[in-house]
Amino acid sequence: MSWGEVADAGGALCMLAGALLCLLAGIGLLRLPDVLSRMHAATKPQSFGLLLVLIGAGLWLRSPIDLCTLLLVGLFQLLTSPVAAHMVGRAAYRTGRLDREGLVRDELAEALRTAAADRDPGDSGENPRSTG
Amino acid sequence: MAVTAAAPSGAYETVAAVIAALLLAAGLMVTLRMARGPSTLDRAVALxxxxxxxxxxIALQSAVRGNAFYLPVLLVLSFLGFTGSVGVARFMALRDEAGTEDVDVSEGTGEESRGEQGTDQESAGGQAGGAGGNSAPDDGPQRPGPPPEEP
Known part of the structure; x- marks a missing residue:
């Protein structure tokens, strides 16, 4: 059994695991009740599942240029997907699309409360439109 | 590249088909959530x-075919895939902050007061303009009167 066959088998396993993570994300998106919990399911194929598929594709391609391209793809995916998740989660929290009974701790509410109390206890203190 | 284009054959064809079927099922579920999603944020997450x-x-396809033609497409998607949901989330935040209760009350009163001031100013300006002499029906007999008399 040569190294090429080992790489082929490993690549097939990695891609199969990545595709299973994608399928899990689909099931989670359909079944979970909330935006934040759907994001919990949605971030699995974005980072780990896609990295597994890229590793598998790199193990099948085995060319240095393609490996560098796949490395760049994984790097930029890891850089950009938390930004999108952060923005979507912040918008979901600010617009109140979450069930607060499901939260174990809500530290952002305390932080917002203390920030509003620090800024101005009076009238126009709460202005969540500002940057954050 | 031509040497390493060892597209795995045999049993790996079926493995690739299984992986493609899994990805297709996942894409169908995600599309269903995107069509059904109650809020826009659900659709952004599904996107x-x-x-x-x-x-x-695309990675699976280029791995099975053994060519790297579509890897730049992967690079572009990893660059730009997040911009759609970021924009949607940003506009959702701006629009729905106007829809929540507290901010809605404050902004609503502000806009209403501005609107009332604007209408007051406009009506005052209209009255002033009317008193200024452009009101044709009241002052009509006097103002248009002179031009026929002068000649």
Whole structure:
């Protein structure tokens, strides 16, 4: 059994695991009740599942240029997907699309409360439109 | 590249078909959530996952075919895949902050007061303009009167 066959088998396993993570994300998106919990399911194929598929594709391609391209793809995916998740989660929290009974701790509410109390206890203190 | 284009054959064809079927099922579920999603944020999340699934499918396709023609497409998707949901989230935040109770009350009163001031100013300006002499029906007999008399 040569190294090429080992790489082929490993690549097939990695891609199969990545595709299973994608399928899990689909099931989670359909079944979970909330935006934040759907994001919990949605971030699995974005980072780990896609990295597994890229590793598998790199193990099948085995060319240095393609490996560098796949490395760049994984790097930029890891850089950009938390930004999108952060923005979507912040918008979901600010617009109140979450069930607060499901939260174990809500530290952002305390932080917002203390920030509003620090800024101005009076009238126009709460202005969540500002940057954050 | 031609040497390493060892597209795995035999049993790996079926493995690739299984992986493609899994990705297709995942994409169908994500699309269903995107069509059904109650809020726009659900659709944004589903859009992100759909981009990830499409990227996985392109990676699988280029791995099976053994050519690297579509890897720049992967690079572009990893660059730009997040901009859609970021924009949607940003505009959702701006629009729905106007829809929540507290901010809605403050902004609503502000806009209403501004609107009332504007209408007052406009009506005052209209009255002033009317008193200024442009009101044709009241002052009509006097003002248009002179031009026929002068000649």
């Amino acid at each position: 992100d996952v759909l981009v990830a699934v499409v990227m996985a499918g």
